[in-house]
Amino acid sequence: MAASFGRFRGSSTYIVSEELSNSVNVAIALKKPLLIKGEPGTGKTMLARSIAEALGMRLLVWNIKSTSKAQEGLYVYDTVQRLCDSQFGDNDVSDVSRYIKLGKLGEAFVSPEQVVLLIDEIDKADLEFPNDLLWELDQMSFYIPETKQTITAVHRPVVVITSNAEKELPDAFLRRCIFHYIEFPDAERMKEIVRVHYPNLEKKLLEQCLETFYWIRSLDSLQKKPSTSELLDWLQALVLGGISPRRMGEEIPFLGVLLKKNQDVEALLWSLQHPRGSRRPQFHGR
Amino acid sequence: MxxxxxxxxxxxxxxxxxxxxxxxxxxxxxxxxxxxxxxxxxxxxxxxxxxxxxxxxxxxxxxxxxxGVESPEGMPEKIWEWLDRELPEDHVVRQLGELRQYDLETLKKMLAERLAEQQEEHHGGSYWVGTGGTSPFGHSGFHPGGIRLGGESRNRSAVKVAAERRFAQFRDDETLDTRQFQIALRKLRQFTSRLDGAKTELDIEATIKETGDHAGRLTLVWNRPRQNAIKVLLLMDSGGSMLAYSRLCNQLFQAVNRSTHFKDLRVYYFHNCIYDWLYPDAACRQSTALSTAHLLRTMSPDYRVILVGDASMAPGELTRPGGIIEWGLHNEEPGYVWLERVRNHFEHSVWLNPIPASYWEWVEGAYTIGLVRRVFPMFELTLAGLEQAIRQLKARAACG
The missing domain is CATH 1.10.150 (DNA polymerase; domain 1)
Structure with a gap:
């Protein structure tokens, strides 16, 4: 395994910090799930996509909802279909395995080649959900009583789990994971990220935008700070709207793309009228 | 090691x-x-x-x-002054490859020697301690394995990245570990399928029976999934004496608040004791007050009531009309009457006290704690106490 260590270095559309790529590689080498936390919009979900792309593997996504059960990730036994079939004699009903539908985790196990499995937003589910998956993630196998069959992973999938910290995860589960917290990128890294998405963006405009963006983020009064994805949307809006860097220096156009809450917009306007300290960019003609 | x-x-x-x-x-x-x-x-x-x-x-x-952490005390005052100066223009560093990597011990030794030699401040350059440049010592400079002395890191290669403590803001001294409380609260549920909602669960027994009754023609019977029918009313004391327990109460509040399995959850605050008014937030402002009598009228008796408070007050606050602690407010009826009213309206109620049970007889408020205990079953606000309280709340035939 050591030979393949360090395989992940980010991909053409996704910039990773060295810390993050280290964590990914450690998780792969130690064959443990990688738990990713971070502010919304720091690219947690994108990471799995990027790992799959960089390692040339297929990506399976298991989106967790508040109603998700751990069992659904393994398999679902479609009783109703079987009953219907028995009525109309369409299929061979005596073959139970026809009615066992594998979930995302099951799918990842039986896949003939190694895959990346993303368990997205695990904290959305019930409190006990992560505990219910402990054995399966540890042993990489589960038993289907209906068919008396044990599904064992052909290749241990690379498991990436994301969490928005809406709920705390159980200790037993955490102990088995490699953990990484994605920090909000600083201005330098943000420039790289923007470059990946908009290679032709005018340098002056970008700098002007980032200055404004990080100033807005530094306001304590905001309920929801704008994130990377909002910045990217905003930049696109600015480019499409043909905003010149000069105008950027005087006002904040398309503010609604950055701030989604009325209170936040008001808080920002208030801060503009009551400047404190020198961190605020100078909004006047130059 | x-x-x-x-x-x-x-x-x-x-x-x-x-x-x-x-x-x-x-x-x-x-x-x-x-x-x-x-x-x-x-x-x-x-x-x-x-x-x-x-x-x-x-x-x-x-x-x-x-x-051994960069310890500011251990470094000569003068060096800190040099390092605090403005950063000069960046010099382009070309021969990075030629810079030698040192291990930490060697670096420390070299730093000591160099400090002994150096007599003035330096910015830029490759040898002396200062800002910028490629000397292994100082800050804002670049050396693949140097020691950063204070200041801001520009290139993150200094081995002491840990000493920056970038994550200080994430410390959890404030955010509380509520999981254990949450797990305890989960026991507070009573399943019923009589609530509204789509019928999505297959009732196998009934399906077999119906299918049999229809001479083998498949007849599917669906049920509503079972849901928790429990509604919770949380009443919290936000009085001054509760300040000492705010962390603990916060923990409980967060746990209750995050428990999504209740059918309904209402939270109100009071100050020391319940009188004519309850408040929707901890500030207990009169402008947002709600009439207690109105709430009692409108809330069905099957709400499970959890009162949280230290129950420690002046006896008059509980027993006398006008005993209310709030300046400018007057209560016609003593707090005791209001407590009994709450107790009698709801079928299930408990009082959680952040003061440990073993102190109840001895603390300053022992007298009022005793009085309140005559009205509500009281438990201490610990994991074990909460579990006992929940057992009490679930008991069907509680007096009321």
Whole structure:
């Protein structure tokens, strides 16, 4: 395994910090799930996509909802279909395995080649959900009583789990994971990220935008700070709207793309009228 | 030598388990740490720390164990002055490859020697201690393996990245571990399928029966999934004497608030005792007050009531008309009457007291605690107490 260590270095559309790529590689080498936390919009979900792309593997996504059960990730036994079939004699009903539908985790196990499995937003589910998956993630196998069959992973999938910290995860589960917290990128890294998405963006405009963006983020009064994805949307809006860097220096156009809450917009306007300290960019003609 | 690091981490309050430690050793055996202290640091953090709230403690422990931390006290005053100066223009560094990597011991020794030699401040350049440049000592400069002396890091290669404590803001001294309370609260449920909602569950028994009744023609019977029917009313004391327990009460509040399994959850606040008014937020402002009588009229008796308070007050606040502590307010009826009214309206209610039960007879408010206990079953606000309280709330035939 050591030979393949360090395989992940980010991909053409996704910039990773060295810390993050280290964590990914450690998780792969130690064959443990990688738990990713971070502010919304720091690219947690994108990471799995990027790992799959960089390692040339297929990506399976298991989106967790508040109603998700751990069992659904393994398999679902479609009783109703079987009953219907028995009525109309369409299929061979005596073959139970026809009615066992594998979930995302099951799918990842039986896949003939190694895959990346993303368990997205695990904290959305019930409190006990992560505990219910402990054995399966540890042993990489589960038993289907209906068919008396044990599904064992052909290749241990690379498991990436994301969490928005809406709920705390159980200790037993955490102990088995490699953990990484994605920090909000600083201005330098943000420039790289923007470059990946908009290679032709005018340098002056970008700098002007980032200055404004990080100033807005530094306001304590905001309920929801704008994130990377909002910045990217905003930049696109600015480019499409043909905003010149000069105008950027005087006002904040398309503010609604950055701030989604009325209170936040008001808080920002208030801060503009009551400047404190020198961190605020100078909004006047130059 | 490593085992000491393990105990140091635990001493810093990190819940590192033996399992995780083994994982780290396994990783080291596989050579995942690479050759540098920085990647070793990242490896340790990824394997041993499971919450960004613990990053800061880890940084401190790491810095303490592996570097003896850059201690401002230990450094000559003059050097700090040099380092505090403005940063000069960046010089382009061309011969980075020629810069030698030193190990920490050598660096420390060299730093000591150089400090002894150096007589003035330096910015830029490759030898003296100062800002910028490529000397291994100082800050804002570039040297692949130098010691950063205070200031802001521009290039992150200094081995003492941990000492920066970038994650101090994520410490969890404020955010509370509520999971245990949440687990306890989960027991507060009573399933019923009589509530509204789509019928999505297949009732196998009924399906077989119906199918049989229809001479084998498949007839599917669906049920509503069972749901928790329990509604909760949380009444919290936000009086001055409760300040000492605010952390604990906060913990309970968060746990209750995050428990999504209740059919309904209402939270109101009171000040020391319940009178004519209840308040929707902890500030207890009269402008937002709600009439207690109105709430009692409109809320069905099947709400489970959890009162949280220290029940410690002046006896008059409980027993006398006009005993209310709030200046400018008057209560016609004593607080005691209001408490009984709450007790009688709802079928199930408990009082949680953050004061440990063993003190109830002895603390200053012992008299009023005794009075309140005559009205409500009282439990201490601990995990065990909460569990007892929940058992009481679930009991069907409670007096009322």
């Amino acid at each position: 490593f085992t000491e690091f393990f105990y140091l981490l635990r001493a810093h309050g990190l819940p590192v388990s033996v399992n995780e430690w083994y994982t780290l050793l396994e990783a080291l055996q596989q050579g995942l740490a690479g050759a540098s202290l920085t990647s070793f640091y990242h490896l340790c953090r990824a394997v041993l720390v499971k919450s960004e709230a613990h990053y800061d403690r880890f940084d401190q422990a790491f810095a303490r164990f592996f570097a």
